[in-house]
Amino acid sequence: MNKSFLVFLDAGHGALDAKGNYVTAPSKQFQHTQGVFHKGSWFYEGVWDRTLTNRVASKLAQLGIDHLIVSHEYLDTPLAYRVDMANWYAKRASKSLYISNHANASGANARGFEVYTTPGKTGSDAVAELHYNNVKELLGNRITMRPDNSDGDSDREANFYVIRKTVMPAFLVEHLFFDNFEDAKLLMDDEIVDYFAEAQVRTIIQYMES
Numbered sequence: 001m002n003k004s005f006l007v008f009l010d011a012g013h014g015a016l017d018a019k020g021n022y023v024t025a026p027s028k029q030f031q032h033t034q035g036v037f038h039k040g041s042w043f044y045e046g047v048w049d050r051t052l053t054n055r056v057a058s059k060l061a062q063l064g065i066d067h068l069i070v071s072h073e074y075l076d077t078p079l080a081y082r083v084d085m086a087n088w089y090a091k092r093a094s095k096s097l098y099i100s101n102h103a104n105a106s107g108a109n110a111r112g113f114e115v116y117t118t119p120g121k122t123g124s125d126a127v128a129e130l131h132y133n134n135v136k137e138l139l140g141n142r143i144t145m146r147p148d149n150s151d152g153d154s155d156r157e158a159n160f161y162v163i164r165k166t167v168m169p170a171f172l173v174e175h176l177f178f179d180n181f182e183d184a185k186l187l188m189d190d191e192i193v194d195y196f197a198e199a200q201v202r203t204i205i206q207y208m209e210s
């Protein structure tokens with residue numbers, strides 16, 4: 001391996017196994033009463049997280065940007081394993097970035113897009129801000145943006161395991177709320193998925209060049 005820039009992509013949770021069973025926590029799914037989603041009425045967050053992550057990986061491959069998907073194709077592998085993988089390979093790269101892809105659920109019909117870093121000022125804040133702005137530029141007229149401007153930047157702060165334990169700059173993205181029908185419909189739109197992926201690739205390139 002050459003010492004180079006390396007992006008770690010983490011699709012949250014698990015997805016569907018060969019028998020079509022959703023192999024992750026029941027809270028990571030929602031059954032809609034209208035519309036067409038995965039397997040009919042169900043929205044499976046882990047399936048969507050992989051759809052987006054694979055789209056990002058495909059764009060990075062076209063651009064020749066080194067990346068590693070640290071999540072499994074469908075298993076809900078331990079977060080510690082995903083982090084360990086990233087931290088191990090990061091030692092062999094000159095610069096790296098970790099991005100965890102999710103969609104949200106509120107149980108209260110919330111809508112919108114959020115980016116998270118760990119609390120306090122870290123090396124992750126600037127890249128998270130870049131990403132917030134790239135999504136706003138590409139999709140701001142079609143989705144609800146949910147910034148937290150209380151500390152001078154747009155990202156929200158939470159001690160999610162994968163962004164706390166990774167040694168490189170890291171952010172976690174909550175792409176809309178899959179238990180809201182309007183947001184879930186947007187998530188099933190391939191064009192929206194492509195815009196989310198494109199924003200992520202632009203963030204990666206801006207960070208790589210910084």
Ligand SMILES: [Zn+2]
Pocket residue numbers: 012013028045102103104
């Ligand atoms: Zn999630």
